[in-house]
Amino acid sequence: MHAVDFEKTSLAGALTTALRFSLLMLLVCGLFYSTSVTLLGGLLFPARASGSLIQRDGQVIGSVLVAQPFNSARYFHSRPSAVNHDPTATGGSNLAPSNPALRERVAADSARIQNLEGVSAHAIPVDLLAASGSGIDPHISPAAAALQAARVARARNLDSEKVHQLIALHTETPQWGLFGQPRVNVLRLNLALDAGAETDTRHD
Amino acid sequence: MFEIILIVTTALLLAWPLGRYMAAVFSGAPHVSDRLFLPLENLLYRLLGIAPTQGMDWKRYGAAFLFSNLVLGLLVFGLLLLQHRLPLNPDGIGPLSWDLALHTAISFLTNTNQQHYSGQAQLSYLSQSVVIVTLQFVTPAMALAICVAVLRGMMGGRQVDGAADNSERDLGNYYVDVVRSVVRLLMPLAAFMALLLTSQGVPSTYQGAANVALVDASVETQEQTIPLGPVAAMVAIKQLGTNGGGWYGPNSANPLENPTPLSNAIETIAIVLLPMATVFMAGYMLQRRGFALMSLAAMGLLSALCIGASVYSERLPNGAFAELATAGANMEGKEVRFGPDLSALWATFTTQTSNGSVNAMHDSLNPVAGLVTRVGMLVNAIWGGVGCGFVNFLVYVWITVFLAGLMIGRTPEIFGRKIETREITLLGALIVLPTLCILVFTAITLAVPAITGHSNPGFHGISQVFYEYTSAFANNGSGFEGLGDNTPWWNLSCVVVLLLGRYLPLVLPLMIAGSLARKRVAPVTSGSLRLDTPTFCLTLVSVILILNFLSFMPATVLGPIGEALALAQPTTIVTEVLP
Numbered sequence: 001m002h003a004v005d006f007e008k009t010s011l012a013g014a015l016t017t018a019l020r021f022s023l024l025m026l027l028v029c030g031l032f033y034s035t036s037v038t039l040l041g042g043l044l045f046p047a048r049a050s051g052s053l054i055q056r057d058g059q060v061i062g063s064v065l066v067a068q069p070f071n072s073a074r075y076f077h078s079r080p081s082a083v084n085h086d087p088t089a090t091g092g093s094n095l096a097p098s099n100p101a102l103r104e105r106v107a108a109d110s111a112r113i114q115n116l117e118g119v120s121a122h123a124i125p126v127d128l129l130a131a132s133g134s135g136i137d138p139h140i141s142p143a144a145a146a147l148q149a150a151r152v153a154r155a156r157n158l159d160s161e162k163v164h165q166l167i168a169l170h171t172e173t174p175q176w177g178l179f180g181q182p183r184v185n186v187l188r189l190n191l192a193l194d195a196g197a198e199t200d201t202r203h204d
Numbered sequence: 205m206f207e208i209i210l211i212v213t214t215a216l217l218l219a220w221p222l223g224r225y226m227a228a229v230f231s232g233a234p235h236v237s238d239r240l241f242l243p244l245e246n247l248l249y250r251l252l253g254i255a256p257t258q259g260m261d262w263k264r265y266g267a268a269f270l271f272s273n274l275v276l277g278l279l280v281f282g283l284l285l286l287q288h289r290l291p292l293n294p295d296g297i298g299p300l301s302w303d304l305a306l307h308t309a310i311s312f313l314t315n316t317n318q319q320h321y322s323g324q325a326q327l328s329y330l331s332q333s334v335v336i337v338t339l340q341f342v343t344p345a346m347a348l349a350i351c352v353a354v355l356r357g358m359m360g361g362r363q364v365d366g367a368a369d370n371s372e373r374d375l376g377n378y379y380v381d382v383v384r385s386v387v388r389l390l391m392p393l394a395a396f397m398a399l400l401l402t403s404q405g406v407p408s409t410y411q412g413a414a415n416v417a418l419v420d421a422s423v424e425t426q427e428q429t430i431p432l433g434p435v436a437a438m439v440a441i442k443q444l445g446t447n448g449g450g451w452y453g454p455n456s457a458n459p460l461e462n463p464t465p466l467s468n469a470i471e472t473i474a475i476v477l478l479p480m481a482t483v484f485m486a487g488y489m490l491q492r493r494g495f496a497l498m499s500l501a502a503m504g505l506l507s508a509l510c511i512g513a514s515v516y517s518e519r520l521p522n523g524a525f526a527e528l529a530t531a532g533a534n535m536e537g538k539e540v541r542f543g544p545d546l547s548a549l550w551a552t553f554t555t556q557t558s559n560g561s562v563n564a565m566h567d568s569l570n571p572v573a574g575l576v577t578r579v580g581m582l583v584n585a586i587w588g589g590v591g592c593g594f595v596n597f598l599v600y601v602w603i604t605v606f607l608a609g610l611m612i613g614r615t616p617e618i619f620g621r622k623i624e625t626r627e628i629t630l631l632g633a634l635i636v637l638p639t640l641c642i643l644v645f646t647a648i649t650l651a652v653p654a655i656t657g658h659s660n661p662g663f664h665g666i667s668q669v670f671y672e673y674t675s676a677f678a679n680n681g682s683g684f685e686g687l688g689d690n691t692p693w694w695n696l697s698c699v700v701v702l703l704l705g706r707y708l709p710l711v712l713p714l715m716i717a718g719s720l721a722r723k724r725v726a727p728v729t730s731g732s733l734r735l736d737t738p739t740f741c742l743t744l745v746s747v748i749l750i751l752n753f754l755s756f757m758p759a760t761v762l763g764p765i766g767e768a769l770a771l772a773q774p775t776t777i778v779t780e781v782l783p
Contacts, residue, residue, distance in 0.1 A: 006372070007258050014267065018275035020252050021379060025276070025386070028248070029341040030334035033391055037398045038333070038434035041408030044399065049408035051432045051460070053416070062416050063430055065405055065459040072422040079540070087430045088325060088413070091454045092537040092565035094686030095524075096664035098767050102524040102536065102568075110528040121528050129525060130535035133457030133547075133564045139540040143530075179207060180465020181543040190419060 054191070062187050067136045073116075073155040075190045076140070076148050079127055080109060083135035093131040106130075117151055139183035142171050156193065166192055207469075208511065208549050215473045215480055222477065223484025229388045230352045230381060230489065241388050248383050259362060259374030262718025265353050266711050268378035269346060273313060273707075276342065281309040283335050293328035294412035295431070300326065307695035312336055314706035315343035315589060317442070317449030317560055317681035318672075318698060320690040325431075325453070329410065332451060333434045337441060341394070344445035344478070345385035347591030350710045351482065352381055354595055355489045357717025358619055360725070373721040375714075389478075390445060398440035400470055405463035406436040435461060443474035446589040448560030448681040456550075456563040457539055465541055468563060472546070475553045475561070479587035482594045490619070494736025499597065502741050506586045506748070507556060510576045514552045517572035518544040523771045537565030548573055555580030558589030560681030567660065567668070567684040571768035574667065578760060581678035582638070582752050589679060592706075595713045599634050601735070602627065602716065604747045608733055608740065617732060620725035627719060630712045637708055638677055639755040641701050645673045646759065649697070657688035663766035670763050672698070677705035 042049040052064040062068055067078040069085045078085065082093040095102035106129050110121050113128060125143040145167045153160035170189045174180045228235050249256045260268065283290070284305040288298050300308065304320060311318045317340075321327065327336070353375040356362060361373025402408040409432050416428040435451045439461055442449060456462035456471055483503065487496025522534040533544035542550075547564035554561055555577040566577055580586060585596035606623050609616025616623040649656055649669050658665035668684040675682055676698045683689070689698075726732075734740065 006261055006264055006374075007255075009264070014271045015275060017252060017254060017268075017379070018271040019279075021272050021382075022276040022279050024248060024251055025342050026279075026334060026338050029386065029391070030338040033341070033395065034333040034337050034434055034437045037395050037437040037440075038408050038410065041399055041402035041436050045402045045408070048405045049402050049436075050411060051407050051409075051414050051430055052405045052463070053414055053430075060414060060416050061419055062428070063414070063460075065463050066416075066428065066430055068416075068418050068420065068428065069423045069425070070420045072420050075420050084425070085428070086425075087428060087460075089322075090452055090458050091322075091685065092457070092568060094565055094567035094659060094684070095536065096567055096660040096667075096686075096767070097523045097534070097536070097570055098662055098664050098771055099524070099660045102522075106525055106528050122530060124529045126521070126525060126529050126532035126535045127540050129529045130522070131537065133537045133539050133562075134452075134454045134459060136459060137539045137541075138459055141540055175465045178210065179469050180541050180546070183540045187419065194419070 054187070056191070064185065064188065065138055067132075067138045068187055070186065070190060073151055075193070076145060076152060076186050078186045079137050079140055079144075080129065080131045081135040082131045085136055087136050090135045092133045092135060117147055119147065123147065138185050138187060139172075140186055142167065142182055142184055145171075145184045145189065152193070163193075166196070205515075205545065208515070208545060211469055211472050211549065215476050218473065219477055219480035220484050222481040224488055226389060226481055226485040227488035229384050230376075230485075232380075237388060245383055245387055248387070249380070252379055254377070254379050256377060256380045258377055260377055261372035262353070262357065262375055262714050262721070263372075265375050265378050266714050269350060270707070270711070272346070272378075272382075276339075277309055277313045280313065280335055280339060281306060284309055284331055287328045287331045290328070290330050292330035292334070294410075295328075297326060297328045303692045303695040304690055307699055310699045310702050311681065312339040312447075312449060313343065314679050314702045315347060315445070315447060315558070315592070316676065316679040316702055316706070317447045318676055318683065318702070319449055319681070320695055320698075322453035329433055333438060336449060337438050340438070340441045340445050340447040340449070341386050341390050342382065344447070344590035345382045345390060347589060347595070347710060348385045348482070349376075349378055349381035349591070350714055351591040351595050352376060352489070353378070354598060354713050354717040355486055357714075357721040358621070359490060361721045369724055370722050372718070375718065375721070390441065394437075394441040394444055397444065397470065397474060398436040401439055401467055402436045404467035405460075406439055406467065407432040407460055408434060408436040410434060430460075432460075439471070440474070442561060443471045443559070444478060446475070446479065446557050446559040446593075448554065450561055454565070455561050457537075457565065459539070459541075462563055465546070468542055468546060468550075471561075471563075472550055472553060475550070475557055475559045476587050478590045479557045479593045482591065486594060492619070492736070498736050498741045498744075501738075502744050502748075503586050503597070505745060506583065507552070510556065510579060510586070511549060511552045514548040514573040514576040515545055517570045517576070518548040520570055522568070522570065534568070534570050537568030539563065551577055552580060553587075554682060555680060556583075556586040556588070557593060558584060558678055558680045560675065562682055565685060566671075566682055567686045571764045571771060574767070575760060575764035577682070578671065578674060578756075578764065579752070581674045581680045582756050583748055584678045585748070592679070592710060596709060599631060599709075599713055600744060600748050600751075603631055603635070603751075604740070604744045605733060605735070606631070607747060608743055612733065614731060614733065617726060618720070618735070620728060620732075621720045621723040622726070623720075627716050630716050634709060634712055635751060637704065641677050641704050642670070642673045642756075643759060645697055645701055646670045649673075649693075655691065655693045657691060657694060659686035659688065663763055663770060667763035667767065670759055673701055676701040679705050
């Protein structure tokens with residue numbers, strides 16, 4: 001039979017150990033871990049580590065991951081954003097289903113889209129009326145793209161079939177066939193439209 | 205649905221070997237990983253000035269835990285307060301108010317990560333990637349250390365053979381346990397995960413924000429500023445350590461923080477990985493496979509019921525969209541790449557585990573899914589936070605053992621050690637504590653409409669207040685983010701709830717374990733209560749549910765249940781409840 005001997009520590013000793021511990025952890029976790037992982041990530045995946053930016057004619061015109069506001073009839077429109085698609089102010093509407101303000105907003109948007117696309121309310125996919133969680137969701141559902149195809153084709157004087165083909169080309173399927181929802185990246189689709197338009201003009 | 209099953213199964217399959225590895229790490233026995241980690245560990249012990257073999261009884265262990273928190277907390281509070289004068293601030297971010305700095309320091313010190321600021325806009329790179337990342341590593345490691353000490357206590361401590369009866373037992377060395385958790389477990393996992401996330405598009409750079417010229421010339425603003433930074437390193441440990449505080453305001457809903465469905469699957473698995481692995485670890489440490497299986501079954505049952513209810517709820521249309529769009533799932537506050545199922549799964553896991561990160565806005569969830577998030581946080585032991593979740597679960601187990609003992613008329617024992625007056629007194633305090641903290645503060649805040657800061661009217665407004673204190677007490681950190689919570693009242697009242705919700709639920713069980721450890725072990729007979737049976741499992745689940753129903757049913761009726769009923773009957777004038 002024995003009783004374990006425990007160390008006798010003073011208050012000052014306990015506080016010193018705690019202080020050493022805190023400083024060491026700031027060094028190891030905060031500085032060593034953060035810097036080494038960040039630098040290694042940047043080294044292995046340079047483009048993705050710096051925000052997946054897209055350049056056109058040497059100018060940065062967006063990030064694949066960040067929705068832009070589109071207003072013109074010539075472009076596909078992004079989902080509604082509670083923060084005007086501002087990546088520095090990201091966030092959702094935080095409106096509860098029971099909040100009359102949500103109903104008002106959706107009603108106004110629904111009327112606007114019915115008018116713009118010339119369709120009835122029952123044809124509008126939910127994601128085109130619902131504000132995204134981030135406020136910068138870069139995607140819309142394939143149905144929401146299809147809804148806008150006729151209007152974009154008219155505004156650009158294009159064959160609507162061609163626009164639908166372009167949507168199909170830019171529809172991302174679930175990753176590895178397993179993860180996520182089918183979706184269309186609005187910025188990529190619009191850039192493809194612009195690129196196609198340029199090619200067409202050159203041919204004329 | 206298939207995707208949900210795939211994610212949950214993968215998490216369980218990874219958690220099993222990981223739990224075994226964790227048991228080996230904390231046993232201190234020689235291990236193949238020693239060659240890699242031992243030199244760094246020994247260096248840290250030397251710099252700390254501790255002898256790694258020196259054991260601690262529960263008092264010394266608890267004191268070391270509290271002292272390390274006190275000092276680290278003060279240090280972090282100072283760093284946050286002075287962030288505008290310190291380096292690594294390329295975007296020139298200004299100072300925090302003192303109450304916001306205090307709330308932020310305590311919130312991250314308690315592993316809660318409740319954020320009353322908006323990440324990228326109000327914190328410098330130093331604050332985010334050094335100060336907060338450090339706490340995101342250390343705080344789960346601290347809770348895991350307490351959990352390990354409690355488990356050791358339930359077995360009579362280390363070197364139990366030949367220990368004198370009724371002598372204080374050796375529960376391990378606190379600093380060694382924390383250092384080992386960080387060095388051997390959290391850091392390698394987080395580094396690996398951070399690289400995976402960067403491969404999917406999570407920024408990993410020290411450059412400042414990127415300026416972008418917009419494509420459509422007809423919109424009012426012609427420029428976009430995209431904040432970047434060392435995001436991936438933080439997101440990895442945020443998910444793994446049941447922390448939840450993200451780099452960006454909307455957390456993992458932000459495509460920069462969670463760019464693809466694959467990154468979402470990885471981040472979802474990371475939420476539950478360590479809490480699940482802790483159950484397996486406990487099985488190995490206690491050398492009781494049956495007990496681990498019973499725990500998995502109890503948690504799994506509750507978890508599956510909650511996931512089912514949440515997914516069902518989010519597949520239903522949002523009431524506000526009726527007749528204005530195609531009848532589809534609730535997409536308000538959600539991202540297209542995830543859709544309703546993956547958002548509901550995340551919302552369920554993140555509240556069950558005290559993680560609190562989000563990939564969809566909880567304020568805009570349908571009421572049933574909103575209720576599920578509250579259930580997860582109130583129970584706080586379905587998987588639960590790293591370390592603290594299993595400790596909470598053990599509290600429910602001890603209570604159930606006591607009640608079951610009374611029902612069959614035997615002395616309540618767990619693994620041969622009697623649960624007596626001292627233990628029951630402490631357990632009683634642990635039952636009353638959440639009720640006191642959450643309900644009293646909710647009531648005070650609602651009584652003074654000027655300070656609520658709610659942004660939605662009616663039952664949901666009450667929910668917002670109730671949610672904030674629940675999240676603070678559960679050390680969860682998610683929120684109904686519409687709440688205007690950066691005010692002195694919210695910051696300071698949450699600090700009180702955060703502290704009570706962190707330290708008492710960890711220290712009181714440590715006291716119980718210290719006291720159990722000293723007891724003489726009674727031999728197991730045919731009359732002993734068995735903990736590895738379906739009967740005990742269902743009794744445990746019932747006890748968990750009944751305790752929480754009794755405490756929180758009225759508050760839930762005024763919140764999500766009221767909202768659900770009001771939505772089903774839209775003629776009710778809900779704004780009369782809370783304007």
